[in-house]
Amino acid sequence: MLENKLQEKRKYEKMLEDNAKRLQYLKQLQNQEKEQDQKIIKEMIENEERLQRQRELEFKNRMDRIHAKMSKMADTVVKNEREKRLEEERRLLQMQADKEKRDMEEENNRKKRIFDQNINVKNYLHKQMNDREQQKIDEKTKDKQITEKLLKQVEQEREREK
Numbered sequence: 001m002l003e004n005k006l007q008e009k010r011k012y013e014k015m016l017e018d019n020a021k022r023l024q025y026l027k028q029l030q031n032q033e034k035e036q037d038q039k040i041i042k043e044m045i046e047n048e049e050r051l052q053r054q055r056e057l058e059f060k061n062r063m064d065r066i067h068a069k070m071s072k073m074a075d076t077v078v079k080n081e082r083e084k085r086l087e088e089e090r091r092l093l094q095m096q097a098d099k100e101k102r103d104m105e106e107e108n109n110r111k112k113r114i115f116d117q118n119i120n121v122k123n124y125l126h127k128q129m130n131d132r133e134q135q136k137i138d139e140k141t142k143d144k145q146i147t148e149k150l151l152k153q154v155e156q157e158r159e160r161e162k
Helices: 002-076 080-161
Strands: none
Touching: 002 080
16 A cells, blocks of 8 residues: 555656656757747848848949949030930930839838838747747646646545545
């Protein structure tokens, strides 16, 4: 009888140890997931910044070419015939500049959408992390209730034996 109680006591102690180990393992997993999420977000932001720098450089180069062409045209305007041609070129350059401006606006809108998507992803990841933490808290509470119930049962059995 005493031996059965000792075995049962060992069984409950083993369950408590297993629960503690499982909680520690879950916490370690949570920390790893959090680090991985932060690393992914950082990489996405760095990549987007690199792309932004490339786009800005391309736009600057285009604008420099346009300004160089416009300067060149201004110097060569001497005759009426040339002036008509230059006017046409200016109109085309203006159209090109307008197109470049629209392209940049579209690019900025695209970047804003990507940024908003990144924010949404980040918020979603934070929500998932919060949900995981709440789930762990709920599991801890449940484990604590089970442990208390088991301890109560052990205590009740001790009382019965007396």
